Each structure stands twice: as C-alpha cells, then as structure tokens.
Amino acid sequence: MPETESSHSGVMARLTLSALERASCDPACWKDPVVHRALLVSGLSVLTEATKRLNEDLEATA
Numbered sequence: 001m002p003e004t005e006s007s008h009s010g011v012m013a014r015l016t017l018s019a020l021e022r023a024s025c026d027p028a029c030w031k032d033p034v035v036h037r038a039l040l041v042s043g044l045s046v047l048t049e050a051t052k053r054l055n056e057d058l059e060a061t062a
Helices: 003-025 027-031 033-061
Strands: none
Touching (some): 003 027, 003 033, 027 033
C-alpha cells in the first residue's frame, strides 16, 4: 500500500479515536457538531476504502 493511503487511513483512525475519547469523557461533547462530522467523515472514508479494496479483489479473481 502506498504511503499516502496508509497515512490517510492513520489520520482518519486518529480522528475517530480522538472524537470517541472526547465523547466518553464528556457526554455534552455529543452536542458539538465537530464530533459528529469527524465520526461521519472517518466512517465514510473507511467505507469508501473498503469498497475500493473489495472491488479490486473481485476484479483480480475474475
């Protein structure tokens, strides 16, 4: 995997963990739209990357 993809995945993982850590320490954090955005963006990034990899695997076996 190219370094740009692995570093992008790492950033998204850190954003997600940071948002979850903040939310677990302070329940009022869920009122902050930035927390929701971080979770949505990281979740969509993971979903997009997983779909891309599945398609590549399917094409390689076809």
